[in-house]
Amino acid sequence: MMDIGNKITRVTATAIVAGLTLIAGTAGAIAAGDAESPESQNWAFNGVFGKFDKASIQRGLQVYIENCSACHSLEQLAYRNLFDLGFNIDEVKEIAAQYEVTDGPDEFGDMFERPAIPSDRFVLPFPNENAARASNNGAFPPDFSVLAKAHPSGPDFIYAILTGFKDEPPEGVELAEGMNYNPFFAGGQIAMAPPLFEDGIEYTDGTAATVQQQAWDVTNFLQWAAEPEMEDRKRIGWKVVLFLLVLSGLLYAAKRQTWARLH
Amino acid sequence: MSAHTQPSGSSGNGLVKWIDSRLPVFTYLQKEYGEFPAPRNFNYWWNFGAILTFMLVLMIFTGIFLAMQYTPHVDLAFDSVERIMRDVNYGWLLRYMHANGATFFFIAVYIHIFRGLYYGSYKNPRELLWIFGVVILVLMMATAFMGYVLPWGQLSLWGATVITNLFSAIPLVGDAVVTWLWGGFVVDNPTLNRFFSLHFLLPFVIFGVVVLHVIALHVTGSNNPLGIDPKGPQDTIPFHPYYTAKDSFGLAIWVTLFAAVVFFAPNFFGEPENYLKANPLVTPAEIVPEWYFLPFFAILRSVDFNVWFIDAKLGGVIAMFGSILLLFVVPWLDRSKVRSARFRPIYKWFFWILILDCFLLGFVGAHSPADQVFDGVEGLLFIDLGHVGTAWYFIHFLVLLPVLGMVEKPKPLPTSIAEPVLGGGQAATGAAAKPMEKA
Ligand code: HEM
Numbered sequence: 001m002m003d004i005g006n007k008i009t010r011v012t013a014t015a016i017v018a019g020l021t022l023i024a025g026t027a028g029a030i031a032a033g034d035a036e037s038p039e040s041q042n043w044a045f046n047g048v049f050g051k052f053d054k055a056s057i058q059r060g061l062q063v064y065i066e067n068c069s070a071c072h073s074l075e076q077l078a079y080r081n082l083f084d085l086g087f088n089i090d091e092v093k094e095i096a097a098q099y100e101v102t103d104g105p106d107e108f109g110d111m112f113e114r115p116a117i118p119s120d121r122f123v124l125p126f127p128n129e130n131a132a133r134a135s136n137n138g139a140f141p142p143d144f145s146v147l148a149k150a151h152p153s154g155p156d157f158i159y160a161i162l163t164g165f166k167d168e169p170p171e172g173v174e175l176a177e178g179m180n181y182n183p184f185f186a187g188g189q190i191a192m193a194p195p196l197f198e199d200g201i202e203y204t205d206g207t208a209a210t211v212q213q214q215a216w217d218v219t220n221f222l223q224w225a226a227e228p229e230m231e232d233r234k235r236i237g238w239k240v241v242l243f244l245l246v247l248s249g250l251l252y253a254a255k256r257q258t259w260a261r262l263h
Numbered sequence: 264m265s266a267h268t269q270p271s272g273s274s275g276n277g278l279v280k281w282i283d284s285r286l287p288v289f290t291y292l293q294k295e296y297g298e299f300p301a302p303r304n305f306n307y308w309w310n311f312g313a314i315l316t317f318m319l320v321l322m323i324f325t326g327i328f329l330a331m332q333y334t335p336h337v338d339l340a341f342d343s344v345e346r347i348m349r350d351v352n353y354g355w356l357l358r359y360m361h362a363n364g365a366t367f368f369f370i371a372v373y374i375h376i377f378r379g380l381y382y383g384s385y386k387n388p389r390e391l392l393w394i395f396g397v398v399i400l401v402l403m404m405a406t407a408f409m410g411y412v413l414p415w416g417q418l419s420l421w422g423a424t425v426i427t428n429l430f431s432a433i434p435l436v437g438d439a440v441v442t443w444l445w446g447g448f449v450v451d452n453p454t455l456n457r458f459f460s461l462h463f464l465l466p467f468v469i470f471g472v473v474v475l476h477v478i479a480l481h482v483t484g485s486n487n488p489l490g491i492d493p494k495g496p497q498d499t500i501p502f503h504p505y506y507t508a509k510d511s512f513g514l515a516i517w518v519t520l521f522a523a524v525v526f527f528a529p530n531f532f533g534e535p536e537n538y539l540k541a542n543p544l545v546t547p548a549e550i551v552p553e554w555y556f557l558p559f560f561a562i563l564r565s566v567d568f569n570v571w572f573i574d575a576k577l578g579g580v581i582a583m584f585g586s587i588l589l590l591f592v593v594p595w596l597d598r599s600k601v602r603s604a605r606f607r608p609i610y611k612w613f614f615w616i617l618i619l620d621c622f623l624l625g626f627v628g629a630h631s632p633a634d635q636v637f638d639g640v641e642g643l644l645f646i647d648l649g650h651v652g653t654a655w656y657f658i659h660f661l662v663l664l665p666v667l668g669m670v671e672k673p674k675p676l677p678t679s680i681a682e683p684v685l686g687g688g689q690a691a692t693g694a695a696a697k698p699m700e701k702a
Contacts, residue, residue: 048527075342076342076345076349081349142539143540145345146345146538147538149530149535149538150535150536150538150539151535152535154535186548226538228349229348229349229355233355233356233359233526233529234526234527236356236526237522237523237525237526237527238526240522240526241519241522241523241526244515244518244519244522245519247515248512248515248516248519251508251511251512251515252512254508254511254512255508255509255511255512258504258505258508259505259508259509262303262500262505
């Protein structure tokens with residue numbers, strides 16, 4: 001249908017476009033930002049076959065509760081979401097019951113405190129942003145619910161931040177009051193003090209609590225918190241894509257057969 | 264399969280006949296989608312009309328279901344989208360289909376437009392058809408822009424602020440216009456509310472214009488890769504079953520690609536920062552629009568100088584809107600009588616250069632103008648590329664199109680569509696000719 005010369009022009013042009021875009025893309029990546037770019041890690045959830053590492057996520061929940069929840073909220077999650085991680089009803093109830101929520105008004109019109117139940121959302125560490133800033137030197141600890149999706153290389157970035165603190169800034173870097181040196185954070189200075197310590201927590205499953213291990217686990221937890229639907233999504237995705245490929249094949253055959261009638 | 268062999272309107276059972284004699288929808292469908300004689304030589308670039316129709320319907324369906332759960336209030340919008348993602352059954356699927364649907368909609372519409380530019384589909388007698396197409400593009404842009412504001416992330420808020428602020432460049436009344444658009448003195452709840460209302464409305468307006476677009480198409484008939492008019496029945500085939508079969512196959516491939524992105528990389532085309540809740544007190548490090556606006560954004564920012572009494576800001580706004588509105592007059596800018604670039608040896612090259620230019624502008628739009636393009640190369644800034652890309656865009660349409668029409672010597676056109684297709688001038692036989700005898 002199309003003469004060869006034409007096809008060649010077209011293919012060459014497409015190749016040039018693709019090539020230029022690629023070159024352009026890499027140039028842009030090198031030029032971007034003043035923070036060090038995080039190393040990419042081999043996460044269990046990576047790739048089209050990726051799955052959550054449930055054991056790591058469960059440990060990550062423990063890291064979050066013990067080390068982060070005093071500052072970082074998780075406002076989009078409810079305790080009932082923990083069923084997805086394999087906790088049973090009693091375990092979830094127990095986790096929730098550690099927190100107090102305000103409920104009411106009761107029959108006299110008064111608000112009252114009660115222990116949280118599975119249907120409650122994760123209790124916020126601070127009543128509002130100003131309160132959070134007031135306790136953190138003016139800095140705001142961001143909410144964790146979708147943090148892993150809010151950075152270009154989300155989980156790698158979180159892991160890099162958590163493992164990237166340096167006790168001493170390099171020559172010539174002047175740290176502002178209350179700031180900590182972390183080359184992976186924009187500007188190299190972060191208002192959060194290193195939150196993880198060697199054996200800072202004792203894992204209930206006996207895993208050795210190195211800083212790397214805790215960072216790894218809490219990052220897995222945050223990735224799950226950001227996209228709890230991921231496993232369903234990929235599983236359904238395979239079925240849909242395979243179905244569509246077969247359908248495309250059949251439709252191609254039907255098209256060939258129909259057009260064969262022309263001559 | 265053999266619907267086209269039956270005379271219009273007389274097919275079907277009693278109920279169909281009863282309705283048809285009172286409101287001839289079946290006759291219409293039969294005529295416009297059954298027998299409709301289409302040139303026999305479409306290639307797969309002609310698939311995108313069907314693909315676009317599918318995308319519009321998909322956007323309307325997913326949108327309506329999202330709207331059932333979405334709350335257009337600055338304090339609740341972000342959370343309500345997260346509710347959709349987490350608690351609504353298959354809400355994540357609805358939302359990822361809608362968000363990526365916008366992306367695939369734009370990929371398809373850009374391919375569709377460049378198809379038109381390559382094969383000269385805007386030329387006499389299809390000018391009005393083309394104009395309806397450009398109206399659809401403009402409405403799509405407005406719809407997508409307002410849709411992006413709805414999840415109320417950082418870029419929703421700041422993107423809306425930057426783009427609506429453009430209107431302040433209008434002399435004298437600019438600031439008043441912006442206040443009026445916002446419904447206040449900043450982008451706030453009234454803005455979000457009206458954007459939701461309009462975002463809900465506009466797709467149905469688009470639907471209406473699509474109907475006009477298709478009616479216009481069915482008056483003039485389709486263009487084809489050779490850009491010459493069908494000369495008789497041997498040049499055309501009935502739309503059904505030939506192009507319904509071909510379109511179905513192409514659409515299935517398209518949907519497969521779409522599904523792969525929705526299920527495996529649903530945030531690939533999105534900006535991560537929009538997963539941060541909108542905060543009027545924190546300006547994002549960089550405010551970038553969605554990828555499909557990047558070339559126009561680059562043109563906006565490339566005018567960084569005053570021209571006569573027009574300051575840089577107004578100049579940028581004029582250039583940006585001009586670059587889109589320009590498309591309306593392309594049928595009159597192009598002076599060449601030959602439609603298809605296959606027979607236009609010089610235009611063909613400039614067509615591909617224009618494509619490169621649009622990619623270049625897109626690339627520029629994604630970076631801040633004052634940044635260096637290459638780390639090692641001093642002095643080459645994105646703004647420089649922006650100047651070149653913008654200038655070329657306008658040169659292409661305003662200078663090259665008219666001039667080429669006058670200086671270019673086109674290659675000889677084939678005498679008929681059937682000639683190159685059948686490898687000779689002889690009349691087609693069999694299935695191709697038969698249905699046409701009835702039409
Ligand atoms: C021309 C067709 C349409 C286009 C191009 C379009 C585009 C968009 C875009 C780009 C977004 C932001 C996606 C995100 O990042 O979250 C969005 C959100 C939204 N759209 Fe549409 N849309 C269309 C039709 C509709 C229709 C017909 C409705 C309702 C009847 C609708 C309802 C919504 C709602 C409720 C949201 C907010 C939820 C969300 O952000 O995911 N859309 N739209």
